[in-house]
Amino acid sequence: MDVELVVFDMAGTTVQDEGLVERAFALAVRTVGIADTDEALAEALDYVRETMGRSKMEVFRALATDEDAAQHANAVFESTYLELLQEGGVRGIEGAEDLFRDLRKVGVKIALITGFSRATQQAIIEELGWKDHIDLALSPTDAGRGRPYPDLPLMALLRTGATNVAAMVVVGDTASDMISGVNAGAGLVVGVLSGAHDADTLEEAGADAVIESIADLAELLGLNDDTF
Secondary structure, X not given: OOOOEEEEEXXXXXXXXXOHHHHHHHHHHHHHOOOOOHHHHHHHHHHHHHOOOEOHHHHXXXXXXXXXXXXXXXXXXXXXXXXXXXXXXXXXXXXHHHHXXXXXXXXXXXXXXXXXXXXXXXXXXXXXXXXXXXXXXXXXXXXXXXXXXXXXXXHHHHHHOOOOHHHEXXXXXXXXXXXXHHHOOOXXXXXXXXXXXXXXXXXXXXXXXXXXXXXXXXXXXOOOOOOO
């Protein structure tokens, strides 16, 4: 395929955060009272794992009793995650920066998408020093809806000037990423095993290919072939 744009998920796909999402989530649901027992917390964590990749605000809306509680929980989550981030708990998946450089050398645009707020996303990018390695970063508020809707990949396509959806590759570690890519009509939807979901889950959600990590994406795309 003629690739013009690769849309990457962040946590679990290009970014390893050593479980910071779950730690921040657990504190948020306990603080707000969404989960006031160990059993309730376990159920809430199961849900957040199942829905990894979706907008964090939407996850809290599904768990909370009302909008105020959901907003409060999301605020606690975001502030806690930022505090943990500043302690150095985030790093790039091995091979991410090399892949970004190789893609851009051949004229392929790179977009990072996330279920985090824009402020948190930008903090992660700043922490990793990735601002000059990518073309675009989008959060759910930038596109209208988060995953599994197609809004984020389609907004990335529009913002980067890619000519058609068939020239877009969507890469992620969750079922929501796969469904979003399929819904957006991406020419290739790729699952990676470095994050939340296993190969069966990714394939059932529509992955065209599943690889161990993004370090294997260059080979999958034929990046070093004369025909790329």
